[in-house]
Amino acid sequence: MTATLPRRPAARPPAVAAPPGHSMLGPVLVHRRGLVTVVGLLVVLGAVVAISLAVGSVRIDPLRAVGAVFGTGTPRDLLVVGQLRLPRVEAGLAVGIALGLSGCLMQTLARNRLATPETTGLNNGATAFAVASVVSVPMSLAPPAMALTGAATAAALTLGLSGGAGPRGYRFLVVGLGLGAVFGAVTNLLLARADIDTANAAMPWTVGTLNTTTGPAVRLLELGLLVGLPTAMLLGRWLRALRFPDAVATGLGVPLGRARIAVLLTSVGAAGLSVAVAGPLGMVALAAPEAARRLTGPGPVPVVASALTGAVFTLLADLVGRTAFAPLEIPAGLVTAVVGGPYLLWLLLTTRTRTTP
């Protein structure tokens, strides 16, 4: 939660007037730096969207491109922007928001900056299930549904196998890594056994790309975000408490079990649906919340800022992949992996003991 805490009645003001960095606006406590960050990110995101619409094999002036979205301009602009680029940008926005959101929730829940849908095996689980559905039953909505099932299965297995500690502690991560390897192996096996055409059809599921998104899957993800994003914002107070040790969180009056389930479900849902749209797009869920935390500073859990940062990263990765080696297209998933890998290494090796967000 970046901008506001849940509304409280004015009759129950916080014991201290306002924590540092916050100001009271009537009954609503606002985190000033968080609000500025969100506004700033929205501006940046707008610019990236405009550039994404404008750049490609046919260059269009960014302003005209934005105009074309609203139905003005030459027929050619309308065709290129409206038919080709807009759906792709829309998918990128939705996927990025979902990944940023999912990563932020997962990291907060596990109290570990390295806990993301990829390190905990969710992405690979979703991919394996989606590939299984492509290889066996080619239906338009089947892969997204299967991806969601796969993400949920992976999450359940990782949680179950990591034993008593639940989503906290290092076991969760290493078990997730191991499960991810198994699901990756299953994916390879499925692809190896399929005939070459089917294998090619399933390929996008293994790298992560915005090139092959389908309308229904994007609609489903958007629907999920319409539910998930507000839920996550409403969970803000719980999220803040989840960053403390269990005993402290309980002492603060947070129903730990319910809070964890709500946060986990939201995170898994967002990750699974995003895999259903674009395949396993790596590193965004790791890097976006990190950047958002740097921007908003200590204090609130930056749910909205993470989502917006995720969208910016995803669109930028797609833009680079489309243009860097044009006419050849590098899938966005490879771009994020090549850029994000060194970042993850740096993160692992520079922070001495603190991996908690």
Place this chain on the structure above:
Amino acid sequence: MTFRTVVFRGLLPAGAVLALVVVASLAVGAGPVGPARALSVLVGGGDAEARFTVTRLRVPRTVVAIAVGIALGIAGALLQSVSRNPLAEPGLLGLSAGAAFAVVLVIAAGGSVATVGPHVAVIGAAVAGLLVLAAARMRGTGDDPVRLVLAGAALSGLLGATTSVLLLLDQRTADEVRFWTVGAVAGRDLSTLAGVAPALLLGLLLAVVASRALAALALGDDVAIGLGHRPRRVRAIAMLAVAFLVGAATAAAGPLAFVGLVVPFAARALVGPDIRHTLGICTLLGPAVVLLADVVSRLVARPYEMSLGVVTALIGAPVLVLVVRASRLPSL
């Protein structure tokens, strides 16, 4: 642990398992030559097709699998000892990915796997290993087993993605590399083995040289110094051995994950933590695990063969979970 117990609890069972798997590897396959026909070849009879299949196809791949298994098993035990981390493994720490990436780079530059493979793979494994371990040690994160493994995973992911980009940009390389990056011993002949043998033998020699000092290093650097060893030099020798072994194995069979995790884990369960005993058992269990995986890979998807790397991952991941599920990570 006396020598007697090492023999009875470790060497004999491990040797028996290896013998069984070797026979199985010669006897079964995805093709039409079944155990009965293959075994008759082994005792000197058999028809022409069976004889060809066994002597020309199965014997070479069995021998290559044995070499790869020894290399990866020993490399895993050394790496775990050097990093004092039961999760350290050439695949998980990104060494195999480093070796593979180096080979892909060379192929992209116009070389061929057969001629330059082993040397380049050794260099790639060494660079990746030094990168991960040295960086982790330098930054004081060497004590955190999980972080080291995550760093390795990050390195593997990065190298994998970079490889994919290279392959996308260069179709010729893609064709030559694709069969190799999944990890397999099928279709390898004895010339493959001859190519990697020098690196393999050198690695084994270094492992033997370092083993006694490594055992003392398990008691802590100060104790090891007190006993007259030089920790830094010992680690350097052991890492060099690991690089040679992983480079040889990767050049021969492509990157294989988890073998280096499973084998020392099982060896320690049999004969305890002393690296000198563990290494001995690993030379038997390593080939057994790789051969077992190879036999499984031939059988599960008949009449096709499954990738060996897939099977080792399926065998290895449960062991990974087992290691982490232990009440606490065992100290090494």
Place this chain on the structure above:
Amino acid sequence: MTVLQTRSLTLAHARTPVIDGLDLDLPAGQVTVIIGPNGCGKSTLLSGLARVLAPRGGSVLLDGCALATMPTREVARRVGLLPQSAVAPDGLTVRDLVRYGRHPHQGLLRQWSRADAEAVDAALAAAGVEDLAERPLDTLSGGQRQRAWIAMVVAQDTPVVLLDEPTSALDLGHQIEVLDLVRSLAARGRTVVLVLHDLSSACRVADHLVALVDGQVVAAGAPGAVVNPGLVRRLYGVESVVVPDPTHGTPVVCPVGLAARTG
């Protein structure tokens, strides 16, 4: 008899010198205990004596020969070290551990001999852990484990033995067990140097006491001669009464309270 000395020894962690220009003679065949407040450089000095920490300046002399110039295996045959809170891998048995002590006496060609086996048995007996020989280290109590580690150093069969706080985290009975073991080592002609926190047990076990403050020796000599209220105040800032032990006659320090800070 082997003599250990330091000459203008300077030891440093990173940039900051902990010991600066120290001259020290450690009497041969006796138990020397190094005492001093936290952070005075006791453990650093011991690491320096054991060449775990290389001198920034000056030298440690073993029989007049600079330690830094000798091959490390040669040193290991003459100086044994038990560092603070040493850890062993899980599952290692006591006998396995003690065998490590024979490393300096072995080579690539000479792996294990009857002399090694005898030395291990003798060390197990000397440390009183024969009955525990086949037990894994991680199943032992703290005192038993500490004795097993000391047995490893004994098996190393060195004229000089260095022990860093061998009694920390042990109960009274186990402390006395370990200190008696230390005395018996000296009785067999070895030079023993140890770091201890507890003044009274230091006085009881030591032939020679070295008190360090900020890396400098402020007092050295027999416990009865150097331990007095003035030294305790200087070391720890504590007022005390020093009385002779009713049975052994060694000094016993009874703290009264913090000394007034007069600067």
